[in-house]
Amino acid sequence: MAPKLSMLLLLAVATVTVLAQRRRPTSTATAEWNYRDGSEKVNMRGVANLTQVLDNWRFDILTQMRGLLQNDHQSLLPDYSRIQPLSEALDDLYKEFNALKAHLGDLTEKFSAIETFIDEVKAERASNTNAGPVPGTAPAAAPARRRVIKKKVPPS
Secondary structure: OHHHHHHHHHHHHHHHHHHHHHHOOOOHHHHOOOOOOOHHHOOHHHHHHHHHHHHHHHHHHHHHHHHHHHHOHHHOOOOHHHOHHHHHHHHHHHHHHHHHHHHHHHHHHHHHHHHHHHHHHHHHHHHHHHHOOOOOOOOOOOOOOOOOOOOOOOOO
């Protein structure tokens, strides 16, 4: 008898719930918010103040983030030394960069010596063309010049 009574009670509750839902108006037009309704009553000064407050907050947040990134980046960025493969890759990249920098310094020294030599040759040619060759004489062969280039030993 108890199972029949509980089943009848459950059926009655379900019936009452369904009937209550049918009586409720369910219009999709009333459920949507009409943003145009009351727009003429909006206080524009309040909107401008809110915009100013949000803009100030944005500026303050960006200023603090910039300051942290410039001055205390360890608090924002992860500790890369704890990630061993990444730490080794960064170390290799740093060594490679320093080697390229040293090689670039060597090349700059070599090219500066070559540039000096080329400038001297141009100056000689310019002075020879201005003076002109003496008629009846053969041009003298220029002595061979040798330059000694010192190599900088990169500090290790």
